[in-house]
Every structure is written in C-alpha cells, then in structure tokens.
Amino acid sequence: MRKSRLFTAILAASALVVGACGTADTPDTPAPGADGALTPIKLQLQWFFQSQFAGYIAAVDKGFYKDQGLDVQLLEGGVDIVPQTVLAQGKADYAVAWVPKALASREQGANITDVAQIFARSGTYQVAWKDGGITSPADFAGKKIGNWGFGNEFELFAGMTKAGVDPGKDVTLVQQQFDMQALLKKEIDAAQAMSYNEYAQLLEAKNPQTGKLYTADDFTVIDWKQVGSAMLQDAVWANTDKLGDPAYQQQTVKFLVGTIKGWAYCRDNPQDCRDLVVAKGSKLGKSHQLWQVNEVNKLIWPAGAGIGVVDEAAWKQTVDISQNTRNQTGDTVLTAAPEGEAYTNDYIQQALSQAKADGVDVTGADFQPQTVELAEGGA
Amino acid sequence: MRRLLAALAGLAGFVLLWEGYKLVGNPEGTVLFGTRVLPRADDLSMPHLLDVARRLGRPELAGGDPVWQVVLRACVFTLGITAAGFALGAVVGLLLAVAMQRFRIVERGLLPYVILSQTVPLVALAPLVAGWSGNLSLGPWPWRDWMTVSVIAAYLAFFPVAVGMLRGLQSTSAAGVELMRSYAAGWWRTLVLLRLPAALPYLFPALRLAGAAAVVGAVVGEISTGTRGGIGRLVIEYSREATSDPAKVYTAMLGAALLGLLVAAAVSLLERPLMRHRRHVEVATL
Numbered sequence: 001m002r003k004s005r006l007f008t009a010i011l012a013a014s015a016l017v018v019g020a021c022g023t024a025d026t027p028d029t030p031a032p033g034a035d036g037a038l039t040p041i042k043l044q045l046q047w048f049f050q051s052q053f054a055g056y057i058a059a060v061d062k063g064f065y066k067d068q069g070l071d072v073q074l075l076e077g078g079v080d081i082v083p084q085t086v087l088a089q090g091k092a093d094y095a096v097a098w099v100p101k102a103l104a105s106r107e108q109g110a111n112i113t114d115v116a117q118i119f120a121r122s123g124t125y126q127v128a129w130k131d132g133g134i135t136s137p138a139d140f141a142g143k144k145i146g147n148w149g150f151g152n153e154f155e156l157f158a159g160m161t162k163a164g165v166d167p168g169k170d171v172t173l174v175q176q177q178f179d180m181q182a183l184l185k186k187e188i189d190a191a192q193a194m195s196y197n198e199y200a201q202l203l204e205a206k207n208p209q210t211g212k213l214y215t216a217d218d219f220t221v222i223d224w225k226q227v228g229s230a231m232l233q234d235a236v237w238a239n240t241d242k243l244g245d246p247a248y249q250q251q252t253v254k255f256l257v258g259t260i261k262g263w264a265y266c267r268d269n270p271q272d273c274r275d276l277v278v279a280k281g282s283k284l285g286k287s288h289q290l291w292q293v294n295e296v297n298k299l300i301w302p303a304g305a306g307i308g309v310v311d312e313a314a315w316k317q318t319v320d321i322s323q324n325t326r327n328q329t330g331d332t333v334l335t336a337a338p339e340g341e342a343y344t345n346d347y348i349q350q351a352l353s354q355a356k357a358d359g360v361d362v363t364g365a366d367f368q369p370q371t372v373e374l375a376e377g378g379a
Numbered sequence: 380m381r382r383l384l385a386a387l388a389g390l391a392g393f394v395l396l397w398e399g400y401k402l403v404g405n406p407e408g409t410v411l412f413g414t415r416v417l418p419r420a421d422d423l424s425m426p427h428l429l430d431v432a433r434r435l436g437r438p439e440l441a442g443g444d445p446v447w448q449v450v451l452r453a454c455v456f457t458l459g460i461t462a463a464g465f466a467l468g469a470v471v472g473l474l475l476a477v478a479m480q481r482f483r484i485v486e487r488g489l490l491p492y493v494i495l496s497q498t499v500p501l502v503a504l505a506p507l508v509a510g511w512s513g514n515l516s517l518g519p520w521p522w523r524d525w526m527t528v529s530v531i532a533a534y535l536a537f538f539p540v541a542v543g544m545l546r547g548l549q550s551t552s553a554a555g556v557e558l559m560r561s562y563a564a565g566w567w568r569t570l571v572l573l574r575l576p577a578a579l580p581y582l583f584p585a586l587r588l589a590g591a592a593a594v595v596g597a598v599v600g601e602i603s604t605g606t607r608g609g610i611g612r613l614v615i616e617y618s619r620e621a622t623s624d625p626a627k628v629y630t631a632m633l634g635a636a637l638l639g640l641l642v643a644a645a646v647s648l649l650e651r652p653l654m655r656h657r658r659h660v661e662v663a664t665l
C-alpha cells in the first residue's frame with residue numbers, strides 16, 4: 001500500500017495538470033457593433049509583418065476596422081503556419097492565402113471560401129542574368145532552373161510547358177532557398193523571385209566587381225503575367241460553414257470594408273504605410289518596405305471592377321493550371337475542379353458599394369506607381 | 380585559468396581554420412564528380428569574421444539599435460523559453476524515470492514509446508503542438524505563443540533525463556539495496572537515501588544533453604511557429620537577407636551559439652554543489 005503512494009501522487013499531479021489545461025470557450029459570432037462593443041476578429045497572415053500585408057496593417061492602425069465595429073488582431077505567419085488550415089481549424093476568423101494553395105487545402109477538406117481577391121495579379125518572376133542567354137521560357141531548355149517547390153512552382157511549370165519545354169526532362173530543376181544567393185553565385189541560371197521581395201533583394205546586393213549595387217539592367221525578368229501562366233495569389237478567405245450565419249456574413253462585409261479602405265490608403269500614402277509596417281517591427285529595411293508597398297500596389301491597382309472582386313477569367317486560368325500542369329514528380333495542385341462555393345463576390349460587392357458611399361476610390365483608375373530607390377541591404 | 384586559456388585557444392583555432400580556409404579555399408568550392416566536397420570560400424558564403432564582428436556593431440536597420448543589442452535581447456527571450464522548457468522536460472523526465480524504476484511493467488510498456496517519441500521529426504511536431512495549443516488555457520491564464528515553444532523544447536529535453544535517470548536509479552549496487560532492505564527501509568526511503576544520490580552522476584550528463592536539446596527545441600520551435608522576439612525568429616529573418624547582407628546571418632547564429640553556452644554553464648553551476656555532496660553519499664553507500 002505504502003509503496004504505491006508516490007505513484008498515486010504522480011498520477012494525481014498529472015491529472016491536476018491535465019485538468020488545468022482546459023479548453024478555452026470559443027464564442028459564437030456576435031453581430032458586430034450590436035452593443036457598441038468591438039467584435040474581436042483574428043486575421044491569419046502568410047508571413048511575418050511586411051508590406052505585403054500593408055493594407056491590413058493600415059486598416060488596423062488607421063482605425064478603418066474600428067470604424068466598422070471590429071477589433072482586428074493580425075496573426076503573423078511562420079515557416080510551418082498554413083493560414084488556410086488555421087482558418088479551417090477555427091483559430092482565425094479570416095486568412096490571407098494564395099488561391100492555388102488554398103484550393104489544394106480545400107480539396108483535402110478545408111471548408112473555406114475566397115471572399116475577396118485582393119491581389120488581382122501575380123507577383124511571381126523568373127529572374128535570369130542578362131548575359132545568360134535567357135529571354136523567354138523557351139530558352140530554359142538545358143539550363144539550371146531554380147524553383148521553391150512546395151506548391152510555389154506551378155506558374156513556372158505552366159509557363160515552361162506552354163513554351164514547349166518539358167519541365168521533367170529538358171531542364172535541370174534546382175530547389176531554391178528563400179534568398180537569391182544561388183543566382184548571384186551562378187549556381188542556377190534562372191531563379192524564382194517575387195517582384196516585391198526577392199527581386200528587390202537582388203537589387204540591394206553589391207556587385208563585387210563594380211562595388212556598386214546590381215541594377216535592373218543586369219537581369220532579365222520573365223513575368224508570368226505576360227507569358228500567360230499567372231495564377232491568383234493573396235486573397236481573403238473565410239470559413240464556408242460560418243458564411244451561412246447572417247451575423248458572420250454581416251461581419252465579413254464590415255471586415256472587407258475596412259480592408260478596402262486600408263489598401264486604398266496604402267495606394268494613396270505608400271510612405272505612410274511603409275512607416276506603419278516598419279513600426280510593426282519588421283526586420284526588413286525601409287527602402288525594401290517602400291519597394292514592397294509600391295510593387296504590391298501594382299498587383300492591386302488599377303482594379304477595374306473594384307478591389308477584391310474575383311475576375312472569372314483569372315480564376316478559370318488559375319484552376320486550369322492547378323488541374324492540368326504537372327510538376328517534376330507528376331503531381332497537379334488539384335485533381336478535380338473545386339466543388340461548392342470556392343469563391344464568391346457577394347460580400348466584396350456589398351463592401352465595395354459601402355466603401356464607395358463613404359467616398360473611397362475603389363478602382364484606382366489613375367493609379368501611378370512610384371519609382372523606388374533601393375539602398376544596400378534594403379536599409 | 381587553464382580552462383579559460385584552453386577555451387581561448389579553441390576559439391583562436393576556429394578563427395584560424397575559418398580564415399585559413401578562406402585564404403586557400405577555392406571561392407567556387409571544390410567539386411568532385413559533380414558533388415561539392417568543399418564549401419565555397421567566397422564572401423557571400425563565408426564572410427570574414429571581422430566583417431561579422433563589425434556587423435554586430437552596426438545598426439540592424441538604418442537608425443535602429445546595433446545588431447549586438449538586438450541579438451542579445453533575443454537571446455534573453457529565448458533563454459526564458461528554454462529555461463521553462465528545460466524545467467518542464469526535466470521534471471517530466473524525472474517522474475518518468477522514477478515510475479519506470481518502480482514498476483517494471485511501466486518500464487517495459489513506456490520505454491519503447493519514450494524512445495519512439497524522439498524519432499518524430501520536430502518539423503512535423505511543431506505545427507501540431509501549435510495547433511492544439513491555440514485552444515488551450517492554463518486555468519485562469521490564457522495560452523501564450525511562447526508556451527508552445529517551451530512545450531516543444533520540453534519534448535526534446537525530457538528524453539535524455541528519462542533515460543539517463545533510469546540508468547542512474549538502476550545503478551545502485553545489490554549490496555546497497557539489500558542493506559536498505561535489512562533496515563526495513565521502504566521504497567520511498569530507498570529512493571531518497573540510496574537511488575537518487577547514486578543516480579546523480581548519471582543525471583548531470585543527461586541534464587547537459589537536455590539543456591542542449593532544449594535550446595535546439597526552442598530555436599526550431601520559434602522558427603516553425605514564427606514566435607516573435609527570440610533568436611530562432613532572428614535566424615530566419617536575417618537569413619532572408621543573406622543575399623545582400625551575408626554577415627548578418629552569422630550574427631544571429633553567434634547568438635544561438637551563445638545561448639547554448641549559457642545553458643551549458645547554467646547546468647554546470649547546478650552540478651557543482653550537488654556533486655560535491657555526492658562524495659559523502661558515495662562513502663555512505665559503499
């Protein structure tokens with residue numbers, strides 16, 4: 001009897017610990033602003049705070065969400081954080097995610113709907129050395145082509161397939177890191193890069209031969225938008241099941257109104273937005289962040305039908321590529337066309353009319369990008 | 380004094396090796412039959428150590444704090460996470476070891492799983508832990524992001540303690556156990572007076588391993604979950620700037636190394652008084 005006392009004590013102690021780890025209550029969606037209190041909302045981002053998310057950051061800091069009765073908390077991403085999964089698990093109310101990846105998660109059972117296609121255009125480039133003899137995807141044959149993998153590579157594969165280059169046989173595929181060192185060291189002939197991030201990193205690096213920064217003249221940029229193999233990227237995703245609830249519908253419209261105002265603010269005040277992002281503790285430098293705001297603005301504006309409206313043709317192209325383009329292992333993003341409500345323009349249309357009524361320019365027809373001077377290291 | 384000199388000599392040796400390789404190594408790296416056998420020695424891959432040291436002194440971003448301050452702050456943050464994870468892991472490991480020593484059936488049933496637990500890759504585990512913890516709360520306190528990272532650190536730290544301590548608890552001589560039995564000492568008394576002291580020489584190496592594992596767990600956990608403020612986050616943020624600022628990446632790694640040293644030193648501090656005590660015990664048990 002005496003012998004087992006300690007063991008019992010251990011059992012009791014662990015039972016206590018387990019018992020203390022209760023499950024926090026998950027509140028139902030209350031009608032926003034119903035009783036004057038702000039509705040708490042969590043938005044899961046794809047990565048750390050950077051200008052890619054400037055519109056959401058501005059909407060929080062400038063009070064556009066608060067005006068809608070929402071208290072929005074932005075959740076930073078991480079290496080292993082998958083926004084659409086966080087959303088589907090109910091740990092965020094909305095998530096920002098690329099369309100093909102979110103559709104893939106959808107096919108695996110994540111119940112989510114694209115409610116606002118914030119980036120109307122893709123920002124993915126394939127960057128090569130100007131003197132490397134690559135001017136179009138057809139020139140990739142026989143070269144070493146960097147790609148990120150993990151579902152980030154399908155625009156590249158679709159572009160190559162379109163140009164008659166077999167990604168499985170005609171090129172040497174190289175798994176690329178998140179930095180651009182492989183291209184700078186000429187380990188690869190062309191590297192994948194986002195216009196708003198990795199491409200800027202190239203232009204922030206010093207050319208050891210001249211002692212000056214590399215310039216756009218040193219590189220050839222293949223823009224998948226022009227090749228015609230672009231896919232839709234950053235979109236706001238909502239929980240499909242909850243969209244049946246009128247309170248969540250109402251909240252979604254309000255959330256989108258705030259989001260529209262945030263992005264419109266960043267279009268009109270890129271410097272301000274840069275400062276807001278820098279103040280969030282981003283480790284990327286100021287000129288890099290300004291470049292990023294500017295490039296991201298180009299992906300949104302001008303927005304013919306209004307920011308966030310899903311363009312049917314672009315959607316179809318994204319789904320087509322997702323279903324039909326194979327990567328080197330023969331996988332496609334999707335095995336079948338998305339079922340159910342994969343996207344809807346209902347909420348963004350309501351939000352657009354409300355924003356317009358508030359005097360916001362939601363199309364940015366006369367948007368002009370800035371010319372941003374990058375400093376060494378993006379400082 | 381001698382140990383300090385040895386440590387300095389080790390450091391000097393490393394500096395010589397690094398800079399020496401940079402001097403003689405092929406900037407393009409040595410490639411044999413299509414495989415790179417020696418790394419590139421160019422400044423982008425291996426910045427001069429002096430550049431790294433200078434980078435520590437320069438501001439992180441234009442007008443910001445110098446890098447060494449940022450790295451040090453991140454170290455302190457991660458040290459807290461590591462300490463929490465280490466403590467939790469050590470307690471769990473100790474309890475498991477005691478339970479396994481006490482009941483053979485527990486040892487037979489549990490030990491394979493304890494070993495199996497370490498074969499689960501951390502990158503697979505971290506998002507899972509982050510997933511569960513979002514809905515948890517510790518009684519009145521809400522769950523915080525750093526706790527997730529601590530749990531991951533504890534998951535790695537408990538293993539060496541459980542295995543090492545089990546070995547230690549079982550290391551008592553048969554004569555010692557029989558002597559205790561002849562005194563009619565119960566299991567608890569035997570544990571406290573005989574087995575625990577006998578286990579100490581096994582415990583401390585295990586704790587050292589656990590300390591190192593907790594650091595790895597904390598750093599990887601931070602990277603994986605994107606937890607803000609620590610050295611893991613800094614490593615990933617700086618490595619994204621490797622294209623234009625290669626020396627900066629190494630400053631964060633220096634921070635991670637410093638963290639490992641700090642934890643190892645802390646375990647040694649713990650060891651000294653307890654191991655001095657052990658000598659008395661040794662005499663008594665023999």
